[in-house]
Amino acid sequence: MRTRSESLAGWLFVAPVVLILGVFLLLPILMALWVSLTGWNGQGSPFRSGVPFVGADNYTSLFTEDGLPRQDFMTSIRNNVYYVLLVVPAQTALALGLALVVNQRMLKRKGFFRTAFYFPSVTSSVAISVVFLFVFANSGAVNALLGAVGIDGPVWFDDSRGLIHVLLGTVGVDNPPGALANHSVLGLTWWDWVSGPSVAMCAIIVLVVWTTSGTFMLMFLAALQAIPQQVEEASLIDGANRWQRLRFVTIPMIRPTMFLVLTLGLISTWQVFDQIYVMSQGNPAKTTLTPAFLSYRTAFKDFEYGRGAAISFVLFLIIVVMTLVQRWMLRERRS
Amino acid sequence: MRRQPRGLVNTFVGYSILIFFALVFLYPFVIQLANSLKTEPDAAANPLSPVPGPVSFASFERIFEGTDFPLWLGNSLLVTLVLTAGRVFFDSLAGYALARLRFAGRRAIFAGVVAVIAVPGVVLLIPKFLVLNQLGIYDSYTALILPIIVDAAGVFIMKQFFESVPASMEEAARIDGAGVFRTYWSVVLPMARPALITLTILSFQGSWNEFPHTLVAVQNPDLFTLPRGLADLVSGSLGTGTQYPLKLGAALLATIPVAVIFVIFQRYFVRGATEGAEKG
Incomplete structure (x- = not known):
């Protein structure tokens, strides 16, 4: 009797969550899978009989067919790879560094500093992007700072030059070597692949590192505070210096948190959207796409919903694969 | 004795690093406030200065009279209140059932909830649009609210919480003959206050700042929330000039509610962030 009423109550209690997640998450994913196999242009329902079924065309147009869709997609992958390569290490290192400093036992007023570092993380991504548009504006704060030390700041959001291209330029490589310019892979020349993040992308990278480090610092801080004091004292007695302690004692002890921070970092950097939408819309010259x-x-x-959905699923796959690869790599090291 | 000078140096270096980074993390907000109170030429000439040349409230007047800001504010308040109330109610209900009630399918549902947390939100944009379109509720308040009125991460937090408190009180209530919902409402929820506050705050912050969902849920400017309206301002609906004081002011006003709540309920934010860390 009681178990039956309990069973009923259980189902009633979870029903709203199950219903909403089912209708607005599971069902739409299936719908999008179908749409990614069609040429639906947004008119009427995508499930009418008149909608052209194109099979895997939307997917192959991203990988194997020469043309603008593949070029744009590969450009976006290139941009995001550079973005991930800079943001993930930078935010992880900054977060860990700040946590180590805040965790020093002799310092007072830690609460204030912790709050200050964490505050940007809780604010609206759109509002913060507006602030950074101003900070990196032509007549903005960053260029004013650079001007104060005699550097002529770039026009950040109009500058599509890749960082690696700029660096090569300083050592005299202004024109792409023919070997790189004349051979292309997946729709982009080798020269384009090795461009590095554009100057505009760098401004977005700075913004993101600035906003996310606070959250990760809190996670590291919680992990550091969980390390027993004896461990640290023992390593002091053994004569380990600061660097050795960090490398051989602290980091191994906070490995689970390190894994979490790296994973969350990888997942979120592949999803960067709000900042791009507000700050650059993929411009200049598609370098922030x-x-x-x-x-x-x-x-x-x-209005190419099919291809748009196909890109979403490929992105989904990239994120899943990244997470699995990372999990596997950290497991290998442990054993 | 020998350690004393080294300790002093360490303390000095420690504070220097902390103060430097506190400036890096907070000064953009100072710049935002200061420049929203400047005239446009002043903001362009002295972007770094924390003190407006002449203090000017012109940008705030224009925010309220020359833009749809009041409308966005109203929409944001409405949507955020409904979303927060809904998430707290539905998430805690489901969290409780998954933690305490025995029913067939419980494990499967919990596994589903965990799987949903792992789905990256940004790949759901087109799918969400498709279903809203198909159900005929695209471009409505329903579209802004209903799809995100439950939150899998909130369900997870509440389940973990209910599992961490002893069940003796509710068992006593049940023996006294109270029904499951009655027990939940008058015995369990009052005990769950800390977790409910955490969930309320995280839901408020998440709903207030929500942006991508509004992109695929509505296109009618009458339904814009603050982040959407703000994004629209930036993309050039203002007409001529950069108008940074106005944009910074609007962004500032949109930040204030979450900032105030953050300062008051800081430890709950911290708990929300570190809870994630412990689960990983």
Whole structure:
């Protein structure tokens, strides 16, 4: 008797959550899978009989067919790879560094500093992007700072030059070597692949590192505080210096948190969207285009919903694979 | 004795690093406030200065009279209140059932909830649009609210919480003959206050700042929330000039509610962030 009423209550209690997640998450994913196999242009229902079924065309147009869709997609992948390569290490190192300093036992007023570092993380991504548009504006704060030390700051959001290209330029390589310029892979020349993040992308990278480090610092801080004091004292007695202690004692002890921070970092950096939407819309010269933004733009601006959905699923796959690879790598090291 | 000078140096270096980074993390907000109170030429000439040349409230007047800001504010308040109330109610209900009630399918549902947390939100944009379109609720308050009125991460937090408190009180209530919902409402929820506050705050912050969902849920400017309206301002609906004081002011006003709540309920934010860390 009681178990039956309990069973009923259980189902009633979870029903709203199950219903909403089912209708607005599971069902739409299935719908999008179907749409990614069609040429639906947004008119009427995508499930009418008149909608052209194109099979895997939307997917192959991203990988094997020469043309603008593949070029844009590969450009967005390139941009996001550079973005991940800079943001993930930078935010992890900054977060760990700040946590180590805040965790020093002799310092007072830690609460204030912890709050200050964490505050940007809780604010609206759109509002913060507006602030950073001003900070990196032509006549903005960063260029004023650079001007004060005699550097002529770039026009950040109009500058599509890749960082590696700029560095090569300083050692005299202004024109791409023919070997790189004349051979292309997946729709982009080797020269384009090795461009590095554009100057505009760097401004977005700075913004993101600035906003996310606070959250990760809190996670590291919680982990550091969980390390028993004896461990640290023992390593002091053994004569380990600061660097050795960090490398051989502290980091191994906070490995689970390190894994969490790296994983969350990888997952979120492949999803960068709000900042791109507000600050650059993929410009200049498509150097801040990312798969997430490209998928949105393809569907809602170019009305190619099928290809947009296909890009979403490829992005989904990339994120899943990244997470699995990382999990596997950290497991290997442990054993 | 020998350690004393080294300790002093360490303390000095420690504080220097902390103060430097506190400036890096907070000064952009100072710049934002200061420049929203400047005239446009002043903001362009002295972007770094924390003190407006002449203090000017012109940008705030224009925010309220020359833009749809009041409308966005109203929409944001409405949507955020409904979303927060809904998430707290539905998430805690489901969290409780998954932690305490025995029913067939419980494990499967919990596994589903965990799987949903792992789905990256940004790949759901087109799918969400498709279902809203198909159900005929695209471009409505329903579209802004209903799809995100439950939150899998909130369910997870509440389940973990209910599992961490002893069940003796509710068992006593049940023996006294109270029904499951009655027990939940008058015995369990009052005990769950800390977790409910955490969930309320995280839901408020998440709903207030929500942006991508509004992109695929509505296109009618009458339904814009603050982040959406702000994004629209930036993309050039203002007409001529950069108008940074106005944009910074609007962004500032949109930040204030979450900032105030953050300062008051800081430890709950911290708990929300570190809870994630412990689960990983």
